[in-house]
Amino acid sequence: MSSVASPVEFSISKQYPTKRTGPVVWISSHVARYRYLIVSLLIGALSNAALAALVPVYIGEAINTIRDDPTDLTPLIRYALLIAGTQVLRGGLQLARNFSAELISQRLERDIRDELYVSLLGKSMTFHNLQPVGDTMARATNDVREINLMFNPGINLVVGSANFMIMPLILAPRFHPALMLVPALYIIAYALSLWQYLRELRPVTDESRAAFGALNTRLAESIDGIETVKGSAQEPQEAGLFKKIASRYRDAFVRQGDIEARFLPLLLLGLAEAGGFYHAILLYSRGLLDIGQVVAYFGLIQLFGFPTFVSLFSYSQVSLGMAGAKRILELMNRENYLDQNEAGHSGPMRGEIEFRNVSYAYPENENALQNISFKVLPGQTVAIMGQTGSGKTTLVKLVNRTYDTTVGQILVDGIDVRVWSLNALRKNISIIEQDIFLFSRSIEENISFGKQDASSAEISHAAKEAQVDEFIAILANGFKTVIGERGVTLSGGQRQRLALARAFLTDPRILILDDSTSSIDSATEDKIQRAIFAASRGRTTLIITHRLSQIRWADVILVLRKGEIVAQGSHEELLATSDAYRRIFKE
Amino acid sequence: MGFFSNLDTERYDRQYSDRDLVRRMAGYFIPHRAALLGVVVLLLLISFAGASQPWIVSKGVDLLQQELSPTNILVLGGAVLLVGVTIWLTNWLRRRSTTRIIANIVLKLRVEAFQASLEHDLSFYDEYSSGRIVSRITSDTQDYGQVVLLVTDLLSQVMQAFILGVVMVGIDWQLSLYLFASLPVILLIAFSFRRLARKVTRRGMRAMANVNAVIKETVSGIAIAKNFRQEAGIFKEFDAANKQSYQVNIQRGFVLALVFPVLNAIGGIATAILVYAGGLSASQGMVSIGAWFLFIQSLDRFFFPVLNLSAFWAQVQSGLSAAERVFALIDAEAAVVQVANNPVPRLSGDIQFKNVMFSYNEREQVLDKFNLRIIPGETVALVGHTGAGKSSIAKLIARFYEFQGGEILIDGQDIRSFDLAQYRRQLGIVSQVPFLFSGSVVENICYACSEDITSSQVEKTAYQIGNGEWVESLPQGLTTQVGERGSRLSMGQRQLVSLMRVLIQRPKIFILDEATASIDPFTEWQIQQALNMILANTTSILIAHRLSTVKAADRIIVLDHGKIIEEGNHDVLMKMGGLYANLYNTYFRHQSLEYVNKRQWLEELPVNLGD
Numbered sequence A: 001m002s003s004v005a006s007p008v009e010f011s012i013s014k015q016y017p018t019k020r021t022g023p024v025v026w027i028s029s030h031v032a033r034y035r036y037l038i039v040s041l042l043i044g045a046l047s048n049a050a051l052a053a054l055v056p057v058y059i060g061e062a063i064n065t066i067r068d069d070p071t072d073l074t075p076l077i078r079y080a081l082l083i084a085g086t087q088v089l090r091g092g093l094q095l096a097r098n099f100s101a102e103l104i105s106q107r108l109e110r111d112i113r114d115e116l117y118v119s120l121l122g123k124s125m126t127f128h129n130l131q132p133v134g135d136t137m138a139r140a141t142n143d144v145r146e147i148n149l150m151f152n153p154g155i156n157l158v159v160g161s162a163n164f165m166i167m168p169l170i171l172a173p174r175f176h177p178a179l180m181l182v183p184a185l186y187i188i189a190y191a192l193s194l195w196q197y198l199r200e201l202r203p204v205t206d207e208s209r210a211a212f213g214a215l216n217t218r219l220a221e222s223i224d225g226i227e228t229v230k231g232s233a234q235e236p237q238e239a240g241l242f243k244k245i246a247s248r249y250r251d252a253f254v255r256q257g258d259i260e261a262r263f264l265p266l267l268l269l270g271l272a273e274a275g276g277f278y279h280a281i282l283l284y285s286r287g288l289l290d291i292g293q294v295v296a297y298f299g300l301i302q303l304f305g306f307p308t309f310v311s312l313f314s315y316s317q318v319s320l321g322m323a324g325a326k327r328i329l330e331l332m333n334r335e336n337y338l339d340q341n342e343a344g345h346s347g348p349m350r351g352e353i354e355f356r357n358v359s360y361a362y363p364e365n366e367n368a369l370q371n372i373s374f375k376v377l378p379g380q381t382v383a384i385m386g387q388t389g390s391g392k393t394t395l396v397k398l399v400n401r402t403y404d405t406t407v408g409q410i411l412v413d414g415i416d417v418r419v420w421s422l423n424a425l426r427k428n429i430s431i432i433e434q435d436i437f438l439f440s441r442s443i444e445e446n447i448s449f450g451k452q453d454a455s456s457a458e459i460s461h462a463a464k465e466a467q468v469d470e471f472i473a474i475l476a477n478g479f480k481t482v483i484g485e486r487g488v489t490l491s492g493g494q495r496q497r498l499a500l501a502r503a504f505l506t507d508p509r510i511l512i513l514d515d516s517t518s519s520i521d522s523a524t525e526d527k528i529q530r531a532i533f534a535a536s537r538g539r540t541t542l543i544i545t546h547r548l549s550q551i552r553w554a555d556v557i558l559v560l561r562k563g564e565i566v567a568q569g570s571h572e573e574l575l576a577t578s579d580a581y582r583r584i585f586k587e
Numbered sequence B: 001m002g003f004f005s006n007l008d009t010e011r012y013d014r015q016y017s018d019r020d021l022v023r024r025m026a027g028y029f030i031p032h033r034a035a036l037l038g039v040v041v042l043l044l045l046i047s048f049a050g051a052s053q054p055w056i057v058s059k060g061v062d063l064l065q066q067e068l069s070p071t072n073i074l075v076l077g078g079a080v081l082l083v084g085v086t087i088w089l090t091n092w093l094r095r096r097s098t099t100r101i102i103a104n105i106v107l108k109l110r111v112e113a114f115q116a117s118l119e120h121d122l123s124f125y126d127e128y129s130s131g132r133i134v135s136r137i138t139s140d141t142q143d144y145g146q147v148v149l150l151v152t153d154l155l156s157q158v159m160q161a162f163i164l165g166v167v168m169v170g171i172d173w174q175l176s177l178y179l180f181a182s183l184p185v186i187l188l189i190a191f192s193f194r195r196l197a198r199k200v201t202r203r204g205m206r207a208m209a210n211v212n213a214v215i216k217e218t219v220s221g222i223a224i225a226k227n228f229r230q231e232a233g234i235f236k237e238f239d240a241a242n243k244q245s246y247q248v249n250i251q252r253g254f255v256l257a258l259v260f261p262v263l264n265a266i267g268g269i270a271t272a273i274l275v276y277a278g279g280l281s282a283s284q285g286m287v288s289i290g291a292w293f294l295f296i297q298s299l300d301r302f303f304f305p306v307l308n309l310s311a312f313w314a315q316v317q318s319g320l321s322a323a324e325r326v327f328a329l330i331d332a333e334a335a336v337v338q339v340a341n342n343p344v345p346r347l348s349g350d351i352q353f354k355n356v357m358f359s360y361n362e363r364e365q366v367l368d369k370f371n372l373r374i375i376p377g378e379t380v381a382l383v384g385h386t387g388a389g390k391s392s393i394a395k396l397i398a399r400f401y402e403f404q405g406g407e408i409l410i411d412g413q414d415i416r417s418f419d420l421a422q423y424r425r426q427l428g429i430v431s432q433v434p435f436l437f438s439g440s441v442v443e444n445i446c447y448a449c450s451e452d453i454t455s456s457q458v459e460k461t462a463y464q465i466g467n468g469e470w471v472e473s474l475p476q477g478l479t480t481q482v483g484e485r486g487s488r489l490s491m492g493q494r495q496l497v498s499l500m501r502v503l504i505q506r507p508k509i510f511i512l513d514e515a516t517a518s519i520d521p522f523t524e525w526q527i528q529q530a531l532n533m534i535l536a537n538t539t540s541i542l543i544a545h546r547l548s549t550v551k552a553a554d555r556i557i558v559l560d561h562g563k564i565i566e567e568g569n570h571d572v573l574m575k576m577g578g579l580y581a582n583l584y585n586t587y588f589r590h591q592s593l594e595y596v597n598k599r600q601w602l603e604e605l606p607v608n609l610g611d
Helices: A023-068 A074-122 A125-130 A133-174 A177-224 A226-231 A235-261 A264-285 A291-302 A305-333 A392-397 A422-427 A443-450 A456-465 A469-474 A492-506 A522-536 A548-553 A571-577 A579-584 B018-064 B070-119 B122-127 B130-171 B173-220 B222-227 B231-283 B289-331 B390-397 B420-424 B441-445 B455-464 B466-472 B491-505 B521-535 B547-552 B570-576 B579-591 B593-598 B600-604
Strands: A353-361 A367-376 A381-386 A407-412 A429-432 A510-514 A540-544 A556-561 A564-569 B351-358 B367-374 B379-383 B405-410 B427-430 B509-513 B539-543 B555-560 B563-568
Touching: A023 A074, A023 A133, A023 A291, A023 A305, A023 B231, A023 B289, A074 A133, A074 A305, A074 B173, A074 B222, A074 B231, A125 B222, A133 A177, A133 A291, A133 A305, A133 B173, A177 A226, A177 A235, A177 A264, A177 A291, A177 A305, A177 B070, A177 B130, A226 A235, A226 B070, A226 B122, A226 B427, A235 B070, A264 A291, A264 A305, A264 B018, A264 B070, A291 B018, A367 A392, A367 A407, A367 A556, A367 A564, A381 A392, A381 A548, A381 B521, A392 A510, A392 A540, A392 A556, A422 A429, A429 A492, A443 A456, A443 A492, A456 A469, A456 A492, A456 A522, A492 A522, A510 A522, A522 A540, A522 A548, A522 B579, A548 A571, A548 B593, A556 A571, A556 A579, A564 A571, A564 A579, A571 A579, A579 B521, B018 B070, B018 B130, B018 B289, B070 B130, B070 B289, B130 B173, B130 B289, B173 B222, B173 B231, B173 B289, B222 B231, B231 B289, B351 B390, B367 B390, B367 B563, B379 B390, B379 B547, B379 B579, B390 B405, B390 B509, B390 B539, B427 B491, B441 B455, B441 B491, B455 B466, B455 B491, B466 B521, B491 B521, B509 B521, B521 B547, B547 B579, B555 B570, B555 B579, B563 B570, B563 B579, B570 B579, B579 B593
Parallel strands: A381 A540, A381 A556, A429 A510, A510 A540, B379 B539, B379 B555, B427 B509, B509 B539
Antiparallel strands: A353 A367, A353 A407, A556 A564, B351 B367, B351 B405, B555 B563
8 A cells, every 4th residue: 555665756855764554653653753752751750640649648647647746746847848849849750741742742743744745745746636635734734733732732641641540559559458459440440431431422422523514514505695595585494494403413412411421430430539448447447557548548549530530631632643643644655646657758749649549537437538539730729618527627637647548548749648758748738727826926936936047038028928917017016916915816817827927938838728717808808818829829739618719719629528529620610510519609 | 712702893793781791691591490400409519529528538537546436437438439429420410401501502592693694684794704604603602602511610619619618717727728828829820821821822823824824825736836846945935834833832832831730839839838737736736637637638629720710711701702792693783674564466577766775885875866667577687887786776676785765666566565585485586606505406496496396397497408408417417416505516507507496486576697707608508598488487687797698688778887878779779889889898899709700809919920
């Protein structure tokens, strides 16, 4: 499954190597970098619990000294000072524990985010095209943060409370070996009941989360669609539906509350205290313990209070972190679908494209494209038209190997795209997608993104060709204007033309344009037409378009329907052969 | 929690006086008064049980110094057991009860807030972001409910501490004073930590938000970066943000890591003082050893309520302001007011505007003494620049907004006198960005269906449009899931579904705000088909963006600044060479076949472009 050895498209040399076979191994390999901090955490946790356990012991001793000789106060002062001293020391050691945990967890977050990010940069475009940005975001932000929280407070508290759990067991034999009985029983019963509690709670919290999600989604929808709701007088129905969904959440909330209410470890703690007290008095009555020891032992039993309440929270924190780690690891280990073929063909490109009986299906889906064949000469413009879901976008993405065909062949300059070196192939193909992404940087930087050393003359020429120069000129800071800042928002058409300018600078042999902008006014339409015309000159151009004039003047028109080419040819040919085509050119 | 609570005030928010707020909130609790009483009784029980445990133990310690009978031992053990079981049992019952009270109050508040939102007219939604309205209905109600839990939790701890306090003062007031003296110190430290923590947390969150923004930006642009081989550049940017976030968050972590060690150390010192002072008193015979032990043991039970107290006010306050926000949403006044609730018979679709005055706000008069008559069955296209008043006219007919003067008559009746629900059922409205609810295509078509419409009728109508081509292009036909807000369908498909909704509904008045989105020509043709079917049977008001729609209208009304400038059909108006001809050149020219066939823009291009 793992693809650690597969070629990546980007890497940095100084990276710390980690083992990515499983979440625990992976996290451990990260943490191993900071083994000194781990040691300090463990020492801090152990001594913290041990020093805390000393308090009841000293109190017992203090009581004994007063009982033995009420007139001599020196031992009392000694024990009081011991308590104060040990507890201040304990604070210091606890601080060491907390600081270590904090350092580890923050570094873990930083390192893991770094590792994930580098890994993302190394992935192929295929990967990024298939992987939704929102999902990647969630992993790089929330999941990484969960791992941080898993360590601190999660594991920090698990370690801390485990030490508290065992202290009574360790210290009780000081007074009498039989006193180990209650702590031992408690630990077992506690573990079992906690396990049972979590098992019972999980499906209920899942349901309550799902119900809340449903509530939120539907509510947001009704409010966003309020015009539709009101326009069709559906307010009572919406209110009824909302009440139903809100009641579902209410029920889930109550069920969860009921389970949380009867948290069994709380009862067990009461039982342990009673049992421990009874046991100690029993031994006392047989002369096996003194009063101080009874008091000390009871104090030890009370140490269970802290882990009993805290561990619930810390375990769920750890399990959240593990789930996050698993998701991140899954993302990093996911395989690239394409080989880079670095040794492949890499001559200059003329821009001839041929599809030979190409079929393509997305993983576990029926065919998105079926038996596609056509040929485009260098410099020609191809308009691809069809309804949503007809396979237009899939078709163009096969050309630069965003996806690889399953059946048939795609040839560029007569050479199978899989024989081309991927780098050479992509360098000569520019894709402008439907959703145009611009960085929150200056317009200048955006245009020169693909050619960072471009001169300002080149940049302004590209802007002119793409018909954005007039628009840029009216901006206060011109080419230096930062996109997205101070209300600089761009229309779809402007974004598209900026992307065209970006493509101009790199001068690709093949331009692929997925055009879905609409222009509200004719002047804007003129600009878009001119920009696309300029962009298509001198290079092979595939345009997915709804614009009749683009279609009308293309050298080749492909009409797709449900993944098949139902008509192809020039405008005149299609007018003669296709009813559907003729229909749309009728006013 | 509550860090951002002051950021989201809206204009309809109001300050309720404390008395009103309390009275209002009490109203929600009154139906649950029996359960509440039960909770109070249980709280008392828990507090007594909680306070009695250290007392029993201390009595036991005193008993140890005398003669111990087996019965005594059993009684002591049994008493501690009884206390433990009682605490657990009463706590269980209390949590059960509070959960139900909270759940029911939150549910009631939610339903009321949602219903109130449905009553608000569109001017309300124009002004206030829907996201915030949603959060008032979901999270603010929840926060308010949580206050109940907070109050009861704290109350039981404080009561327990109070009972213990009384017992201790009764035993020895001097020792009690030592104990109480430590409390303000703890409170002070807790408060200052809270302030510090809030400050560093805010900075940490800001740094975090920055990393997230950088990740979002660069991950979204990763395909572009790869396309142009710019990975190293974006990595540098990310790396800087990531490192900075680490620096800031580690400071935050260190501050938070200080809290418990410091409190523990102080608790240790307080214990030491009590051990010494108590031992001193015991040695002088002023208190028993058991009582001494009681004091030491009680320290913890004062510690926690005091710690919680430091967070309590902030939490309760944020809960109360949450309540205030929900009430403000419920109480916001509606702008659209019906003067009567007359039943609406089947309309013929006659629409008349008489001297209508309308504005969205004081600054700008949208319609000024506007007059328009639309006769039954007529198709009217409204054209004009943005802000000319096209959609205002349409929205007034839909009664989405209140107008300030004049009259709007539908079939000769005052629009304000209608039963609004009955009236709107005879309207078919398709907005510019058609809205679909998640569910199947057929569910959306039938969103407002009366029950007598069968699915075969829906299917039949669907296939009347372009021979059902659009249905076949959907992956699962009419049962295709449209996704949230219809996101899985293209804009054209959404448009078709909305038109189908109207077709099935058979309204008398049809209002269309035409989409400006780009739609493929095949779908466009089918939309035209559907539109023609609707126009044939209704009085139609079209806010036209497409040439074909304008041409199909019986009458084009050319608007400018809320006034009708020209009227007539396309050919007549073009000949006039007035505003319409101007608008045509601005908005419609590029849609004509002439434009498509001529490549007019080419002629304007400078020099050597023909290759």
